[in-house]
Amino acid sequence: MTVPKAQPESPDRRSLHERIAADLRDEIMSGEIPPGSSLPSTAHLKARFDASNATVQKALQLLKDERLVVGRAGAAVTVREHRQRTVRPASFMAPASPGEPYRWLAEAARSGASARSTLLDVGERRPPADVRTVLGLPEDGLALLRSQILFIDGEPVELVESYYPLDIARGTPLTGRRKIPGGSPTLLAELGYPPRLSVDRVSARVPTQRQYEALNLPTSLPVLRTLRVVHSDHERVIEVTVLVKAGHLYELQYEFTPE
Incomplete structure (x- = not known):
């Protein structure tokens, strides 16, 4: 029986959903993800960050709370016009x-x-x-x-x-x-x-x-x-x-x- 290798602990002590939100926030504020465009799909974000659906949704909720993006569960999440x-x-x-x-x-x-x-x-x-x-x-x-x-x-x-x-x-x-x-x-x-x-x-x-x-x-x-x-x-x-x-x-x- 093969024992799966433990994932190396990240030096970033924030929870995973906070780290995901931080990376996406930076891409929004820098214009990498421009206003009016949709964020990558949940499936894409799950693969990119090796995260569960629940963790990705928590990250997206942070960005919604900050009013950087808008959207609802099951629909595309869109970047708002830049408020910065x-x-x-x-x-x-x-x-x-x-x-x-x-x-x-x-x-x-x-x-x-x-x-x-x-x-x-x-x-x-x-x-x-x-x-x-x-x-x-x-x-x-x-x-x-x-x-x-x-x-x-x-x-x-x-x-x-x-x-x-x-x-x-x-x-x-x-x-x-x-x-x-x-x-x-x-x-x-x-x-x-x-x-x-x-x-x-x-x-x-x-x-x-x-x-x-x-x-x-x-x-x-x-x-x-x-x-x-x-x-x-x-x-x-x-x-x-x-x-x-x-x-x-x-x-x-x-x-x-x-x-």
Whole structure:
């Protein structure tokens, strides 16, 4: 009697259906499987990944939960139009022209999307440690927080927490519980602190409970966390923002020119 050889254990500790979903997700996001096309058949995926029907269906359900594909049991599963959006951070730093909305809203509108923001919190708060460090605050130091969530086509896509030095913010519209026409870059410029340099530190992280709920994440996919530091004249830090984006919805585009 021949004893079948045991399959070598994978160094990837995720369950098989999660690994299958990860490979298919990458092919969808890279355009290898373009929008409007059907995913390979269940029989093909079973053979490709050496998986059972139930395991393949669990993988497909993950992609459906993430709204990357649509379909029902027994029918072809189709890739949705790409929801992934390209962000160009430099395009949001300059103040908006008179009468224009915040540049993030204008950029979304130009791409044909419906965008809006909801203000969540305004007040003097103790920032996270990395924000305190940038602002030069002691452990119990305070800054003005303006927190909001951004929506595209009705879907929450970004949690934004902006902190301002109190000597800049106090007595200005930054402390008001209403949206700022043209966004903070416009107001800061009007206050005599025009944005001159923005520095981003981007990391991929597992979402916190608050981030998971605020962004209505379908699974435990990573989020993109950006720590954005905005400088004015004489390298004065005028704004520090923590931006958290759903990782499966965004890619970042940075443009460079040779020095």
